[in-house]
Amino acid sequence: xxxxxxxxxxxxxxxxxxxxxxxxxxxxxxxxxxxxxxxxxxxxxxxxxxxxxxxxxxxxxxxxxxxxxxxxxxxxxxxxxxxxxxxxxxxxxxxxxxxxxxxxxxxxxxxxxxxxxxxxxxxxxxxxxxxxxxxxxxxxxxxxxxxxxxxxxxxxxxxxxxxxxxxxxxxxxxxxxxxxxxxxxxxxxxxxxxxxxxxxxxxxxxxxxxxxxxxxxxxxxxxxxxxxxxxxxxxxxxxxxxxxxxxxxxxxxxxxxxxxxxxxxxxxxxxxxxxxxxxxxxxxxxxxxxxxxxxxxxxxxxxxxxxxxxxxxxxxxxxxx
Numbered sequence: 001x002x003x004x005x006x007x008x009x010x011x012x013x014x015x016x017x018x019x020x021x022x023x024x025x026x027x028x029x030x031x032x033x034x035x036x037x038x039x040x041x042x043x044x045x046x047x048x049x050x051x052x053x054x055x056x057x058x059x060x061x062x063x064x065x066x067x068x069x070x071x072x073x074x075x076x077x078x079x080x081x082x083x084x085x086x087x088x089x090x091x092x093x094x095x096x097x098x099x100x101x102x103x104x105x106x107x108x109x110x111x112x113x114x115x116x117x118x119x120x121x122x123x124x125x126x127x128x129x130x131x132x133x134x135x136x137x138x139x140x141x142x143x144x145x146x147x148x149x150x151x152x153x154x155x156x157x158x159x160x161x162x163x164x165x166x167x168x169x170x171x172x173x174x175x176x177x178x179x180x181x182x183x184x185x186x187x188x189x190x191x192x193x194x195x196x197x198x199x200x201x202x203x204x205x206x207x208x209x210x211x212x213x214x215x216x217x218x219x220x221x222x223x224x225x226x227x228x229x230x231x232x233x234x235x236x237x238x239x240x241x242x243x244x245x246x247x248x249x250x251x252x253x254x255x256x257x258x259x260x261x262x263x264x265x266x267x268x269x270x271x272x273x274x275x276x277x278x279x280x281x282x283x284x285x286x287x288x289x290x291x292x293x294x295x296x297x298x299x300x301x302x303x304x305x306x307x308x309x310x311x312x313x314x315x316x317x318x319x320x321x
Contacts, residue, residue, distance in 0.1 A: 015178040017099050018190070022090035022183040023278065034091035040290055041084040047293030048073035048080075050307070058306040064142045065131070065246075066303075068124045069296060071151050075120065076289035079113035082106055083285050087183045103185035104169055110285075111187070112162040114261075115212040119154035121254050122216035122223075126150075128247040129223040133230045161208045168201050182278065184285070213261075220254055249296050256291070260284040 023033065055061045055070035086106070090096045098106070130138045172194040180189045187205060191198045227247060234240045260283035297303045 013175060015100065015174045015176070015193075017097050018103050018174075018178050018180050018185070018193070020086070020090055020096040020098060020183065020185070021179060021181050022087065022096070030091045034088055037084060037091070037286070038088060040286060041080065041088070044080050044084075044286075044290045044293075045077060047297075048077045048289065051293050051296065051303075054303065054306045054310060058309065060302060061306050064127050064147050065124070067147050068120065068127060068151070072117065072120055072124070073293065075113050075117050076292060079110055079117070080286065080289045082110045082113070083184045087286075090183060098185065100174055103180075103190060104166065107169070107185045107187055107190060108162055108166040110184070111165065112158055114284075115158040115161060115209070116155050117257070118213050118216045119158060120151070121250075121257065122219040123150045123154060124250050125220040125223040125247075125254070128250060129226055131246065132243060133226050158212060161212050165201075165205055165208055168197075168204055172197060172201065182281070184281075186281070217258060224251065249300055252295055253288075253292050257284060257288050260288070 023029075026033065051073040052070050055066045055073075083106075086096060086098075127142060130142055134141070169191065172191065173196050174193050175195045177193055180186070180193070182189050188202065191201050191205075194201070224247075227244075231240050231244045234243060260280050264277055264280045264284065297307065
């Protein structure tokens with residue numbers, strides 16, 4: 001039986017490129033969508049670069065929490081840039097031809113950044129747990145060396161998992177059908193086009209992604225369980241509100257990120273739900289990097305004050321010129 005299956009796909013034409021259709025059903029809105037997502041991309045880059053600039057230049061933001069926030073903004077710039085530019089070209093040309101290796105490269109880089117963000121969000125929740133539940137030990141435990149190790153560990157563990165998965169994907173052969181009904185090289189959509197071992201790679205991916213998403217999620221849940229318990233012990237309402245405000249922005253970001261990511265991957269892969277899948281994919285690939293700087297800047301007094309100081313410095317510099 002296996003020999004017959006191999007002979008069948010060997011007789012088919014081996015494909016060297018995929019065709020991304022994007023939102024092919026909305027052809028009359030392609031120009032409008034191009035403008036909308038171009039504005040989103042510019043705002044995403046501006047917002048996250050501004051966060052990084054403030055964290056680097058403002059002495060008051062040289063703390064572990066903002067160090068992790070700067071790294072989060074860097075990640076969001078990276079994985080937005082792996083998706084949106086190609087998406088914009090699809091709106092201009094109505095479809096996009098991508099080489100097989102180019103598609104796998106996009107899939108791999110996006111997977112690396114998204115899994116690193118899962119780990120980094122867990123690190124940020126651990127940081128808030130230490131700050132609220134163990135404040136006397138916070139400065140000793142969360143020193144610069146530990147912060148660097150946590151960020152490096154998040155990236156390195158994600159890199160190992162991502163490279164392992166990509167090595168298996170590169171062993172796949174693609175033949176026959178080469179249409180991807182998505183706006184980027186989404187993992188399942190790509191692997192399902194393989195002539196050989198696609199099901200095994202999907203099972204491997206499920207195992208590997210579980211390793212890099214479930215432990216961080218459980219860590220976040222555990223951290224916030226302790227945080228909420230500590231906040232409820234504070235006698236005054238104003239004290240509870242002030243303490244919880246220090247981590248509410250992060251909690252909102254986690255809810256949006258994991259909520260949309262979970263919905264995308266638990267939806268059945270059917271024609272009826274494919275468009276819904278695209279909509280929720282937009283949330284965690286495009287809109288989350290856009291709203292995160294807004295959430296942190298609008299809900300964080302220290303970031304707003306740092307922004308105000310930076311604006312005044314720029315205004316003074318312009319006056320001097």
